Amino acid sequence: MNRIRIAVLVSGGGTNLQALIDAQAAGLLHSGELRLVISNRPDAYALTRAERAGLEALTIRLADCGGQEGFETALTEALRARGIELIVLAGFMNILSARFIGQYPKRIINIHPSLIPSFCGKGFYGLKVHEAALRYGVKVTGATVHYVNEIPDGGQIILQEPVRVLPGDTPERLQRRVMEQAEWRILPEAAELVSAEILKDKERIK
Ligand code: GRF
8 A cells, every 4th residue: 555755854852753663663653654854953863763763864954055945945855856745843943934834735744742822833842841831830731743834833733632730840851741641642643644634635636
């Protein structure tokens, strides 16, 4: 059976990439196939995870491309050359332009570590999200997988999973719990859902 060719864009530790790799190995991600990992940072541990899993891994640095426009041109070329049909942003710390995003309507998904519309949008990334949740005093937070459009964290929601905030939580403890109880589960699930959806669309067009 045909599978949707997936690229995962990363910048850091890559635990969400690992969750996708594990889901594929377990047969939970079967409508799509991980084909390429791209990092904008050469030191991202996610690259090591990709290589260990036998996936093609590339680094494209903004500084080597003369800025965002050149970076996105290089990105587009790498994706097109491999016939990538779905892009998963998994801890990718670069805001893609509306022009780039416009080329992939409903073909880019992102994982965000809060229940959107709380603690999201410009400036809410990494630990800052969990710091803000603790500062506000919410008792439940979680993670969201959404389509990417031109509004940061503003695209249609695909899946959400709630996680309890516990007494004594630090941003680091909360971040870890949100990953374990939400992110690592819903990202592979959403990648499968969206891949199956794209496959169905392709069948309809045939
Ligand atoms: C995750 O918390 C994700 O939600 C956010 O960045 C973090 C990436 O972690 N967008 P990792 O690189 O997948 O370990």
